[in-house]
Amino acid sequence: MYQYNDFDQAFVRERVAEFRDQVERRIAGSLTEAEFLPLRLRNGLYLQLHAYMFRIAIPYGTLNSRKMRQLAMIADRWDKGYGHFTTRQNIQFNWPKLRDVPDILDALADVEMHANQTSGNCIRNVTADHFAGAAADEIEDPRATAELLRQWSTDHPEFLYLPRKFKIGITGAPNDRAATKTHDIGLRMVRSSDGLPGYEVSVGGGLGRTPIIGKVVREYLPKADLIPYLEAILQVYNLAGRRDNKFKARLKILVNETGLDEIRQQIEARFAEKRAEWPPINPGLLAEIEAAFTPPVFEPAAPVAPVLSAGLRSFIDTNVAEHKQPHYAIVTVSLKPIGGTPGDATSHQMRVLADIAEELGHDDLRISHEQNVVFPHVPRRHLPEIYDRLKAAGLATANIGLVSDIIACPGMDYCSLATARSIPVAQEIAETFADIDRQRDIGPLKIKISGCINACGHHHVGHIGILGLDRAGVENYQITLGGDATETAVVGDKTGPGFAYDEVVPAVERLIGAYLDMRTEPGETFLETFRRVGMGPFKAALYEEVRSDAA
Amino acid sequence: MSVIVTEAGFAADSWTHEFLPFDVFWSGQDLPEEGLAVEFPNDREPADLLPWLDRVELIRVAFPAYTDGRGFSIGRRLRELGYTGRLRAVGPLIADQFRMARRVGFDELEIPDTMAARQPEAQWKLREQGSYLRRLTA
Ligand code: SF4
Numbered sequence: 001m002y003q004y005n006d007f008d009q010a011f012v013r014e015r016v017a018e019f020r021d022q023v024e025r026r027i028a029g030s031l032t033e034a035e036f037l038p039l040r041l042r043n044g045l046y047l048q049l050h051a052y053m054f055r056i057a058i059p060y061g062t063l064n065s066r067k068m069r070q071l072a073m074i075a076d077r078w079d080k081g082y083g084h085f086t087t088r089q090n091i092q093f094n095w096p097k098l099r100d101v102p103d104i105l106d107a108l109a110d111v112e113m114h115a116n117q118t119s120g121n122c123i124r125n126v127t128a129d130h131f132a133g134a135a136a137d138e139i140e141d142p143r144a145t146a147e148l149l150r151q152w153s154t155d156h157p158e159f160l161y162l163p164r165k166f167k168i169g170i171t172g173a174p175n176d177r178a179a180t181k182t183h184d185i186g187l188r189m190v191r192s193s194d195g196l197p198g199y200e201v202s203v204g205g206g207l208g209r210t211p212i213i214g215k216v217v218r219e220y221l222p223k224a225d226l227i228p229y230l231e232a233i234l235q236v237y238n239l240a241g242r243r244d245n246k247f248k249a250r251l252k253i254l255v256n257e258t259g260l261d262e263i264r265q266q267i268e269a270r271f272a273e274k275r276a277e278w279p280p281i282n283p284g285l286l287a288e289i290e291a292a293f294t295p296p297v298f299e300p301a302a303p304v305a306p307v308l309s310a311g312l313r314s315f316i317d318t319n320v321a322e323h324k325q326p327h328y329a330i331v332t333v334s335l336k337p338i339g340g341t342p343g344d345a346t347s348h349q350m351r352v353l354a355d356i357a358e359e360l361g362h363d364d365l366r367i368s369h370e371q372n373v374v375f376p377h378v379p380r381r382h383l384p385e386i387y388d389r390l391k392a393a394g395l396a397t398a399n400i401g402l403v404s405d406i407i408a409c410p411g412m413d414y415c416s417l418a419t420a421r422s423i424p425v426a427q428e429i430a431e432t433f434a435d436i437d438r439q440r441d442i443g444p445l446k447i448k449i450s451g452c453i454n455a456c457g458h459h460h461v462g463h464i465g466i467l468g469l470d471r472a473g474v475e476n477y478q479i480t481l482g483g484d485a486t487e488t489a490v491v492g493d494k495t496g497p498g499f500a501y502d503e504v505v506p507a508v509e510r511l512i513g514a515y516l517d518m519r520t521e522p523g524e525t526f527l528e529t530f531r532r533v534g535m536g537p538f539k540a541a542l543y544e545e546v547r548s549d550a551a
Numbered sequence: 552m553s554v555i556v557t558e559a560g561f562a563a564d565s566w567t568h569e570f571l572p573f574d575v576f577w578s579g580q581d582l583p584e585e586g587l588a589v590e591f592p593n594d595r596e597p598a599d600l601l602p603w604l605d606r607v608e609l610i611r612v613a614f615p616a617y618t619d620g621r622g623f624s625i626g627r628r629l630r631e632l633g634y635t636g637r638l639r640a641v642g643p644l645i646a647d648q649f650r651m652a653r654r655v656g657f658d659e660l661e662i663p664d665t666m667a668a669r670q671p672e673a674q675w676k677l678r679e680q681g682s683y684l685r686r687l688t689a
Binding site: 007008011014015017018021022025029031038039121145148152154155156157158159160161162227235238243250275276277278279281282285332390422 | 575584617618620621624625627628631643645646647648650651652653656664669670674678679680681682683684686687688689
């Protein structure tokens with residue numbers, strides 16, 4: 001885990017003091033509400049439906065027990081006893097008061113955390129693979145790069161007033177678990193022909209109302225060139241990105257309107273200049289960052305008792321992934337209990353997670369962009385105990401990657417921009433497919449739900465995507481099929497006319513029924529079947545009932 | 552009227568020469584022997600000024616709104632291109648942006664009187680804040 005040095009520590013403290021001063025200047029009238037807006041957004045403070053919403057960064061999704069316990073303390077002391085983990089490895093609190101926020105920021109600084117640039121038109125919290133450092137398929141732990149980028153982008157004087165928000169995602173493995181192609185800049189670690197690690201760089205990805213999969217602008221970028229190359233991309237964007245229309249201001253629109261080849265030329269030209277004048281990154285600083293991500297000291301292999309309990313077996317089958325050490329495992333804890341709000345955790349659950357990590361998992365915790373919590377380093381012999389402790393806290397739902405492991409944005413329940421409910425739709429789908437054997441028979445299936453076209457629920461890249469709209473005052477849900485957020489990223493296709501609120505869950509049931517009928521064997525996943533047979537048969541199944549009703 | 556902000560505080564504008572439009576270099580007009588100062592609209596290319604950068608004494612970069620950050624890139628790029636003269640940002644910038652402006656290479660800001668009245672001199676004093684960017688290559 002990266003530990004704050006004196007510089008980091010002084011920086012976050014000064015940042016809190018500065019924000020206190022900004023709040024006071026706002027109250028005194030020196031700053032207008034409009035001028036205060038970007039300042040509070042850069043400190044994670046949004047105005048939501050009911051109140052302020054406060055978003056805290058969990059850089060590259062990594063935290064330890066001490067940080068998790070502090071989040072629990074914040075939930076109890078300043079909020080309603082729970083927090084919401086988001087699709088960008090942040091945690092949000094929905095009920096803080098403006099005057100408390102500087103105190104919350106101080107409490108965060110106590111445990112080396114902050115809310116810097118979790119919102120606003122600046123470079124946001126850099127996200128990374130939640131299995132980083134543990135996955136068997138990894139080239140390098142991407143978090144060293146992510147931490148370097150955190151430092152580079154924090155308070156970057158040139159890039160705090162960009163045309164629009166700017167997101168960077170990074171994965172250290174060929175299997176893209178960080179959805180990097182849906183980011184303004186996506187970095188995927190690859191090796192050069194002579195085996196040196198570097199990055200494949202994509203630009204212009206993003207969901208929202210114009211979903212676009214990032215395009216590769218550089219097949220291979222040596223590690224040492226990363227910062228000047230990103231400086232070049234950001235400078236081109238800051239100068240040329242559209243500022244006349246908020247909905248056309250993201251990098252993806254600039255890339256599309258300019259053309260990939262032209263934008264590549266502009267970036268490369270700027271990069272050539274930048275590279276010539278950028279001094280190398282301080283090697284001492286790089287070494288300090290790299291050292292922070294050396295793997296823990298793994299315990300020696302030990303015999304593991306056979307698993308007898310059916311509940312534990314089912315949990316292991318769905319929620320446990322291969323670790324690079326064969327006698328270790330990666331455990332994903334689902335924050336999607338049947339009927340719950342996806343991504344929510346109570347302060348009690350946070351403390352249980354912190355205790356387990358500290359006692360049984362090398363004190364390492366991760367937040368995934370799928371809104372779940374991960375213990376990346378667990379000796380297999382501890383699995384039964386972990387399962388029991390999770391179960392007692394209502395955290396043992398065995399549904400990772402299955403139909404009820406749904407990503408849903410806050411929607412109408414919390415969000416002022418929402419045009420429809422999303423959490424209740426997720427809850428009803430989960431309840432419909434509550435039977436875990438049925439879920440496992442259906443197999444890997446990603447359902448993603450957004451409550452408006454801003455697409456915070458990433459519905460475009462769901463195998464089944466659901467978008468809640470408002471049609472003349474009535475909720476109407478549009479369905480897309482075949483989306484994918486991994487290294488084979490693609491935006492899903494619309495099926496056709498949308499469905500009323502009470503028709504959505506039956507529609508999803510018909511789609512899943514059609515898949516079960518059409519799959520060649522149980523091992524063929526929903527996405528594979530869709531790719532094989534195409535939209536036609538799914539569309540037929542989806543609208544069949546509607547048509548026969550009309551007939 | 553406007554107020555000039557530097558690290559020393561507020562001051563009246565000491566510049567006595569004329570500000571020429573950005574296009575003066577291409578209009579065939581004679582350039583002044585001394586006190587060459589130009590306006591820099593924020594949709595123009597800094598490298599276009601390369602042939603004259605060592606003759607220009609002051610560049611006045613426009614910030615039409617405090618949310619429009621193009622000027623920060625223009626300032627930084629002018630410095631990267633080797634410009635060593637006076638660099639001024641002009642527009643309704645807020646006190647919290649003075650640090651960014653200084654760090655990308657501006658010497659001074661020119662803000663409207665109304666802004667100077669609402670955000671008095673003391674608020675423009677730079678806070679002690681470390682720079683990650685500087686530290687990366689230090
Ligand atoms: S998708 Fe829309 S409703 Fe959902 S959180 Fe984003 S802005 Fe709010």
